[in-house]
Amino acid sequence: MKKLLLPTAACAAACLAPLTAFAHPHIFAEARMEIIEGADGNVQEVRNIWRFDEMFSASVVLDYDKNSDAKLDKEELAEIGNTVHESLAEYSYYTFIAVNGKNIDFNKPDVIHVDYKDGQILMFFSVMPKNPLPVKGKLSFGAWDPTMYTAIDFAKDTDIVVKGPHLAACKHKVVRPDPDEIIAQNQSSLTDAFFNDPTGTDMTKLFATRLELQC
Incomplete structure (x- = not known):
């Protein structure tokens, strides 16, 4: 997770900083998202669950295993969660919610829980x-x-799910863009976007898997 998270012992924080040359993934996570409807019929919360790749996870253990027992205890896991909580704020916690094409604001999560299994x-x-x-x-x-x-x-x-009667009644569509098609259709604008703002751009959403609901 670039600078947001964990300087590995091998390359430290500079290695994790986002650069134009790094316009491809270095860390991988399997995700699940749950969109929860409240008792008032509105969207109440969006829950995220991420499982990170073993190589990255090993670097986390290396950096945060303060007592060198080859595992992460409760205090070490909490420290990771606190670090991520602070660092991901400027990246909207990698979570994006839109209504009729316009992103909406949400509150910071109270806590980021971390486990190691x-x-x-x-x-x-x-x-x-x-x-x-x-x-x-x-x-x-x-x-x-x-x-x-x-x-x-x-x-x-099915890794992006809705829970609630009104949400369930909407028309559902999981969008999985074809990267080759996106690049071909937006080549010039993508190039400009990455060079002008290598720390992040709205253009990345063109590549992202997302759930669209028509309600």
Whole structure:
């Protein structure tokens, strides 16, 4: 996760900083997203679950295993969560919610929970819209890194789910853009975007898997 997270012992923070030359993933995470409807019929929260690749997870253990027991205890896991909580704020916690094509604001998660199982780091957190978010119009939900340093992958369409009667009644579509088609259709604008703002650009959403609801 570039500078947001963990300087590995091998390359330290500079190695993790987003650069134009790094316009492809170096960290990989399998994701699940749950969109939860509240009792008032509005979208109440969006829950994220990320499982990181073993190589990256090993670097996390190397950096945060303060007592050198080859595992992460409760305090070490909490330190990771606190670091990510601070660092991901400027990247919208890799979480994007839109209504009729316009991104909406949400509150910072209260906490990012971290676990370590079977050689992989897991992170869990929820975000809540700042203002009431009715289940109507065209809603879009996704998770991606604007700098493209981290690849967040929904392996199955069922890894993005809705919970609630009004959400369930909407027309659902999981969008999985074809990268070759996106590049071919937007080559000049993509090149300009990455060179002008290598720390992140809205153009990255063109590549992202997302759930679209028509309500």
